[in-house]
Amino acid sequence: xxxxxxxxxxxxxxxxxxxxxxxIGLIFSVMxxxxxxxxxxxxxxxxxxxxxxxxxxxVVILAVLIVTAVLALGMERIAFRPLRKANPAxxxxxxxxxxxxxxHIVLMIFGSRAMGVxxxxxxxxxxxxxxxxxxxxxxxxxxxxxxxxxxxxxFFRFSRIGxxxxxxxEDFTMARAVGVRANRVIAFAFAISGIxxxxxxxxxxxxxGSVSYKMGVNMVLIAFVSSVIGGxxxxxGAALGGFLVGIISVSLQAYLPADLRPYRxxxxxxxxxxxxxxxxxxxxxxxxxxDRV
Amino acid sequence: MLKVVDLNVxxxxxxxxxxxxxxxxxxxxxxxxxxxxxxxxxxxLAIAGLIKPRSGSIEFAGKNIASKQAEILVSEGVxxxxxxxxxxxxxxxxxNLALGATVRRDWPGIASDIERVLAxxxxxxxxxxxxxxxxxxxxxxxxxxxxxxxxxxxxxLLDEPSLGLAPxxxxxxxxxxxxxxxxxxxxxxxxQNVSRALAAADRTHVLSFGAIAMSxxxxxxxxxxxxxxxxxxxxREAGRA
Numbered sequence: 001x002x003x004x005x006x007x008x009x010x011x012x013x014x015x016x017x018x019x020x021x022x023x024i025g026l027i028f029s030v031m032x033x034x035x036x037x038x039x040x041x042x043x044x045x046x047x048x049x050x051x052x053x054x055x056x057x058x059v060v061i062l063a064v065l066i067v068t069a070v071l072a073l074g075m076e077r078i079a080f081r082p083l084r085k086a087n088p089a090x091x092x093x094x095x096x097x098x099x100x101x102x103x104h105i106v107l108m109i110f111g112s113r114a115m116g117v118x119x120x121x122x123x124x125x126x127x128x129x130x131x132x133x134x135x136x137x138x139x140x141x142x143x144x145x146x147x148x149x150x151x152x153x154x155f156f157r158f159s160r161i162g163x164x165x166x167x168x169x170e171d172f173t174m175a176r177a178v179g180v181r182a183n184r185v186i187a188f189a190f191a192i193s194g195i196x197x198x199x200x201x202x203x204x205x206x207x208x209g210s211v212s213y214k215m216g217v218n219m220v221l222i223a224f225v226s227s228v229i230g231g232x233x234x235x236x237g238a239a240l241g242g243f244l245v246g247i248i249s250v251s252l253q254a255y256l257p258a259d260l261r262p263y264r265x266x267x268x269x270x271x272x273x274x275x276x277x278x279x280x281x282x283x284x285x286x287x288x289x290x291d292r293v
Numbered sequence: 294m295l296k297v298v299d300l301n302v303x304x305x306x307x308x309x310x311x312x313x314x315x316x317x318x319x320x321x322x323x324x325x326x327x328x329x330x331x332x333x334x335x336x337x338l339a340i341a342g343l344i345k346p347r348s349g350s351i352e353f354a355g356k357n358i359a360s361k362q363a364e365i366l367v368s369e370g371v372x373x374x375x376x377x378x379x380x381x382x383x384x385x386x387x388x389n390l391a392l393g394a395t396v397r398r399d400w401p402g403i404a405s406d407i408e409r410v411l412a413x414x415x416x417x418x419x420x421x422x423x424x425x426x427x428x429x430x431x432x433x434x435x436x437x438x439x440x441x442x443x444x445x446x447x448x449x450l451l452d453e454p455s456l457g458l459a460p461x462x463x464x465x466x467x468x469x470x471x472x473x474x475x476x477x478x479x480x481x482x483x484x485q486n487v488s489r490a491l492a493a494a495d496r497t498h499v500l501s502f503g504a505i506a507m508s509x510x511x512x513x514x515x516x517x518x519x520x521x522x523x524x525x526x527x528x529r530e531a532g533r534a
């Protein structure tokens with residue numbers, strides 16, 4: 001029974017990490033950029049929620065989606081497009097710059113203290129289910145993630161632009177040579193990463209009941225780790241890595257001796273290091289990268 | 294159809310193409326041959342819009358295209374079959390062909406062109422739903438040509454289409470090139486395989502150290518001492534001595 005409870009915890013946390021990792025992995029797959037400013041998309045979604053929490057739920061959801069997607073597109077346009085031909089390290093530095101810039105703008109306006117947001121407090125209650133008490137938030141998280149991932153899979157498989165994105169992820173130059181518009185594909189990737197980030201915003205705000213200018217930082221680190229474990233450049237790998245890291249974190253939380261639990265993350269990252277000795281390219285290394293080696 | 298005037302391509306301070314000029318008439322097959330590093334690929338990539346020429350003009354169907362991006366040029370009728378084929382290995386044959394038609398929206402026309410490619414290369418039909426990286430080298434070359442055909446090019450650029458392929462497969466690839474010309478496509482092919490190129494092309498240019506060393510009708514070039522001198526840098530007699 002306790003195991004089943006832990007398993008549900010693990011899957012729901014894994015789902016959130018997977019959404020965050022997908023946002024990182026998707027951008028990396030099309031333009032070899034590790035977008036550390038992804039955390040600020042999550043944070044911006046959180047602050048939009050903070051501002052609009054009194055509005056009808058549908059309005060709030062749409063507004064958060066739009067803000068994160070537009071901010072993602074804006075980042076691409078201002079900070080990454082002019083550097084597209086630069087080397088990956090330059091793009092990485094640019095993403096750090098954007099991350100700090102957005103954080104400090106928010107810090108300037110709202111201050112450094114976390115602010116409470118009463119977003120759907122009823123999600124904190126639990127439902128009884130086969131003798132298990134499952135928080136509603138976890139149920140909503142798991143269902144939302146599954147629906148979103150199914151939607152993404154369908155998008156990549158069946159839509160024209162999805163196919164173009166897969167081609168661009170494998171061989172960007174050749175994709176251009178068949179007529180794929182680089183700007184269009186990259187803008188789409190950023191818009192999707194913004195939408196994925198907004199889902200994480202909803203989760204974090206509902207879970208912690210607060211927002212702060214640093215709320216995205218930890219998540220983006222975990223998302224980065226997850227996408228490396230899954231295999232940089234592989235979108236499916238990023239999702240898989242996210243689930244894996246979530247499961248490992250919850251397992252450690254549940255089964256570590258009580259006096260070691262505060263250091264859970266140290267163990268998570270140690271496992272991560274050991275894993276990389278075993279598989280330096282992650283679980284699902286992208287085919288394109290393997291061909292290049 | 295295509296008119297290249299005084300084209301220069303350079304990577305940093307290293308010149309790859311130096312003052313190359315030539316033209317191609319509608320429906321012609323023109324070959325550019327030359328040894329490794331002669332600048333053949335650079336010339337082709339510049340025409341395809343994938344590298345920016347340092348100077349010179351490239352006129353296609355009356356318009357200067359020297360500064361246009363590759364993705365725009367495809368929709369204007371210039372398609373590239375690159376060296377090493379560059380098929381999308383993680384995608385299926387069907388998806389690779391669909392990507393070839395990225396710039397088109399005439400769905401019935403696309404469907405009939407896919408049928409045409411599959412009729413030309415029946416092996417692709419057998420492997421239609423398979424991932425392209427499961428294909429042999431020859432099949433990948435056929436797929437790369439089929440993908441380029443799906444853009445309905447007016448000018449097809451082929452970079453070393455015979456590279457690494459068995460002679461029988463090379464026959465098939467060159468038969469496809471001749472068929473395409475029959476249907477009105479103009480072809481510019483870059484080759485190291487001199488005999489293949491000379492056999493297929495109406496006119497041939499020999500590129501050496503980035504410049505055109507010799508040009509002429511393919512039938513007149515083959516086997517002459519001057520041709521050997523241009524291609525190998527020595528004449529056959531000097532080589533024997």
